[in-house]
Amino acid sequence: MTTALILFAHGARDPEWASPMRRVQAAIRRRRPDLPVELAFLEFMAPTLADCAQALIAGGATKIVVMPMFVARGGHLKRDVPELLASLQAAHPGVELTLGEVAGEQEIVVQAMAEASLQTLGL
Amino acid sequence: MTTALILFAHGARDPEWASPMRRVQAAIRRRRPDLPVELAFLEFMAPTLADCAQALIAGGATKIVVMPMFVARGGHLKRDVPELLASLQAAHPGVELTLGEVAGEQEIVVQAMAEASLQTLGL
Structure with a gap:
């Protein structure tokens, strides 16, 4: 089984917005260089969750864990993301x-x- | 000088959304029972930042630190909150x-x- 991790964030128009997510990604890569870890976004930024997951699956991932980089669990996490x-x-x-x-x-x-x-x- | 802390979050329609902020507040109160620490919200939830700050000032606070409970720094933090x-x-x-x-x-x-x-x- 090949496991991959997606750090899934809301996204924003400002490209600097994703900076903390990139720092989390870098911290995980330092600790687990063998673990594929990618960013994906709900809105405004690329890639989408679907595009990111498809690329990981095409690369051989058979288990994907999606970690929501949200401060709290609102409508997006209760409805949109499970869908x-x-x-x-x-x-x-x-x-x-x-x-x-x-x-x-x-x-x-x-x-x-x-x-x-x-x-x-x-x- | 009497210092107070405001944990300032976006807010949401779902009251459960504020749960992590309440847990951060409780964790701070456990560590610093003498420090006034309150929640305030930008939208949807009460109190507003202004109402919260005014209540703390009325209670004697002379220094207030506002901590933005956001996962990243977008338009709200770059423009609305400084204003x-x-x-x-x-x-x-x-x-x-x-x-x-x-x-x-x-x-x-x-x-x-x-x-x-x-x-x-x-x-």
Whole structure:
């Protein structure tokens, strides 16, 4: 089984917006140089989730984990993204597609946001 | 000088959306029970940044740090929020108002998002 990771973010018109996602991608590549890890976007930026997943599958991925780089779980994550995943899954029944928990809901990220706030205050 | 912290998020129609921000607030309160820390929102949820800041100032805060709970720095953070801060500062010249760096741009948060992704993969 060849596993790949997609960091899936909202996207914005400003190209600089994706900078934190590129830094997360670079941090993962430093720790796991063997793991394919790509960015994909819901709106405004390329590639889409479907294009990104198809490229990874064409490259041999048989398991893809999609990590939502969102601060919280709103309508996009409750409705649009599960629908996107379901249609991708239907198109690629031989691939294991998994949607991870939203970044901002993960305990390690919650604690990091608390720590970053206290650091900013100088506390 | 009495310092207070505002965790400032976008907001959404779904009340559950604010859950990660409430968890960050709770984590900060556990570590710094003496530090006033409140949530405020740009849209959809109450209180606004202005209402939140005014309540903290009425309660004696003389320094307020606003931490943007956003995954990246887009139009809201580049334009709308600095304008909001500037008009608040003009209304309260005796209070020191500071805008922190977006949560998602802070190195500790970048590393936590990378770690959370690898944990999700079981790596």
